[in-house]
Each structure stands twice: as C-alpha cells, then as structure tokens.
Amino acid sequence: MALPMVMEIGLERGFRTALSDFVIMQLQLASVFFTFSLGTKTHFYGRTIFHGGAKYRSTGRGFVVRHEKFAENYRLYSRSHFIKGFEIMMLLIVYNVYGASPSSAIAYLLITFSMWFLVGTWLFAPFLFNPSGFEWQKIVEDWDDWNKWIYSKGRIGVPANKSWESWWEEEQEHLKYTGVRGRILEVLLSMRFFLYQYGLVYHLHITHHHKNLSIYGLSWLVIVAVLGIVKIISAGRQRFKADLQLMFRLLKGLLFIGFVSIVVVLFLFAHLTVGDLFEMYPCFYAHRLGPTPDSSSMQTAC
Numbered sequence: 001m002a003l004p005m006v007m008e009i010g011l012e013r014g015f016r017t018a019l020s021d022f023v024i025m026q027l028q029l030a031s032v033f034f035t036f037s038l039g040t041k042t043h044f045y046g047r048t049i050f051h052g053g054a055k056y057r058s059t060g061r062g063f064v065v066r067h068e069k070f071a072e073n074y075r076l077y078s079r080s081h082f083i084k085g086f087e088i089m090m091l092l093i094v095y096n097v098y099g100a101s102p103s104s105a106i107a108y109l110l111i112t113f114s115m116w117f118l119v120g121t122w123l124f125a126p127f128l129f130n131p132s133g134f135e136w137q138k139i140v141e142d143w144d145d146w147n148k149w150i151y152s153k154g155r156i157g158v159p160a161n162k163s164w165e166s167w168w169e170e171e172q173e174h175l176k177y178t179g180v181r182g183r184i185l186e187v188l189l190s191m192r193f194f195l196y197q198y199g200l201v202y203h204l205h206i207t208h209h210h211k212n213l214s215i216y217g218l219s220w221l222v223i224v225a226v227l228g229i230v231k232i233i234s235a236g237r238q239r240f241k242a243d244l245q246l247m248f249r250l251l252k253g254l255l256f257i258g259f260v261s262i263v264v265v266l267f268l269f270a271h272l273t274v275g276d277l278f279e280m281y282p283c284f285y286a287h288r289l290g291p292t293p294d295s296s297s298m299q300t301a302c
Contacts (some may be wrong), residue, residue, distance in 0.1 A: 001034070029128060035118060036081065036125040043080035050185050051178035065131055070142040071149045073126040073159065075167055088115060094196070100204055197223075205273045206266065223271035229255055 002022060009018035025031075048054045074082070092112055109116075127133045152158070154165025161167070175186070201219045202211060233255070236248050266272035 002267060032121050032125050035121040039081045039084070039122050040077075043084075047174065051174045051182040053174055053177070067132045067138055068126075068130055069145050071146045072161070073130070075147075077122075077126055077239065079171055081125075082124040085119050089119045089123075090196075092116065092119070094200070098199070229259075 002025075006015075006018045006022055009021055017028075064285055092115055094111070096108060132138045148163050149162070152163040152165075154169065156165040158166045160170045178186075197219065198216060201207065201216055202209075207215050233252060263272070
C-alpha cells in the first residue's frame with residue numbers, strides 16, 4: 001500500500017525524499033495505525049454484508065488530544081479488534097505447538113511475522129496512541145472506572161457507557177433484526193470453534209493417543225459440566241445475594257472440593273498431566289468466544 005505513495009513522492013520530489021518520508025512514517029507508527037483502521041473497516045463491512053443495517057457514523061474532523069479511559073477503548077474495539085486479536089494469537093500458538101511448524105524459531109518468526117504484527121497492532125494500538133496511556137495515575141483511574149463499569153447492572157434506561165450488560169445488549173442488537181441468511185452465516189462462522197476443540201482434544205495425554213469419536217463426546221460432557229457449574233454459581237450469586245451468603249459460600253466450597261477431587265483422581269488413575277490442563281484452556285476459551293451469554297451469566301463470562 002505504501003509503494004504508490006513512494007512512487008508519487010519520488011516522481012514529484014525525488015526518491016531520496018520519498019525514502020526519508022517513508023522511514024519517518026514508520027517511526028511514527030503509521031503502519032500500526034493503518035493496520036488497526038483496517039480492522040475497523042473489516043469488522044463493520046463484514047457485519048453489514050451478513051446482517052445489513054448500514055448507516056452513517058459521524059466521526060468528526062476536530063484535532064482532539066485527550067486521554068481515553070480503558071473502558072471506552074474496550075467498548076469501541078472489543079468486538080472488532082481485541083477478540084479477533086486474541087483468537088489469531090491462540091491459533092498462532094496452537095500452530096507452533098501442534099502444527100507442522102518449522103524446526104527453528106527464526107524460520108517460524110519469518111513465516112508468522114505479519115500475523116504477529118497484526119495481533120500486536122489490534123491488541124495494543126489504542127494504548128500506544130492514547131495520550132498518557134502509560135502514566136501510572138491514569139492507569140489507576142482507568143482501572144477504577146473499568147471496575148465500576150463491569151459490575152454495574154444493566155437496567156432499563158441505563159446507557160452502554162454505564163453498564164457492561166447494557167453495552168453487550170447493544171452489541172448483539174443486530175442479531176435480533178437479521179434475516180435467515182444472516183443467522184445461518186453466523187452459525188457457520190461459529191462452527192470454527194468446534195474445529196479448534198476437535199483438533200486439540202486428541203493431543204491430550206489423557207486420551208492415550210486414541211482417535212475414537214467417543215473421546216470427543218466425553219470432551220463435550222466436560223465442557224457442559226464446567227459451564228453448568230459456572231451457571232450455578234452465577235444463579236446462586238443472583239438468588240442468594242446478601243440474605244443467604246453462608247449457604248452460597250457453602251455451595252461454592254462443595255463445588256471446589258468436588259472439582260479438586262475429580263482432578264486428583266484423574267491425575268492418579270487416568271494419567272492426566274499438568275500440560276493437559278494448559279492444553280484444555282484453548283478449548284474452553286474458544287467456547288467463550290463463540291457462544292453469546294445471556295444476561296444472567298454476563299458477569300461470570302466476563
């Protein structure tokens with residue numbers, strides 16, 4: 001994309017000037033900004049193609065230099081950049097661990113450098129271009145504001161910048177009005193998370209390198225059980241609140257003891273390893289990226 005600009009400046013003002021301008025632009029992180037802006041266009045173009053609802057969004061033309069809080073950056077770029085950046089990073093790690101990756105680290109970096117650059121840009125560009133983004137006092141203030149936003153309940157009339165639940169409802173609102181085609185395409189795209197799980201399950205040591213389909217079914221039982229426990233804890237927090245805190249803590253204690261007991265039994269009799277626990281995480285992470293939690297489990301999912 002920079003080649004036409006270099007040619008134009010070179011023909012008008014000389015190629016030495018074009019080369020110096022190009023170097024200065026890289027030092028000013030122009031490539032980072034351009035790659036991040038492409039993520040914004042890609043996300044909303046894709047959403048419009050799938051679900052419709054194109055509309056004009058005014059961005060203004062003023063020269064404004066002010067510090068944006070982390071919660072605001074999260075609201076703006078979570079679905080379009082942060083989630084996609086984490087997913088690509090997970091795929092790169094899985095490719096390095098399980099794929100037919102090159103034997104040397106240098107070859108792997110040369111092959112995947114552009115993708116790692118995309119991941120780093122989509123995850124950290126808002127902080128690089130945010131004035132006072134790394135000032136300690138601003139970080140503390142952003143953290144307090146983030147916690148207030150996360151733990152605020154979404155109610156009727158509560159705007160998205162005051163509650164995480166209200167923001168989530170706004171982000172998923174396009175799915176309520178999309179057509180059958182949009183719903184089918186969204187489901188087909190979400191099927192990629194099942195492929196992650198299918199590929200990772202058979203690399204666990206606990207499977208003893210068996211390729212039976214029943215192993216994949218057992219992995220689904222584990223995922224459903226874990227999600228069920230999370231749902232029970234979330235519902236208990238909503239139901240008991242301050243009246244029956246002792247019962248709620250007892251419930252969490254019993255669930256924790258049961259979980260630890262099952263893990264110990266698997267370590268002793270099923271040859272579960274510590275590496276398996278780390279390898280299971282991408283499976284659960286993929287399912288947290290894919291499904292859309294309902295309002296009662298939003299705090300737990302976050």
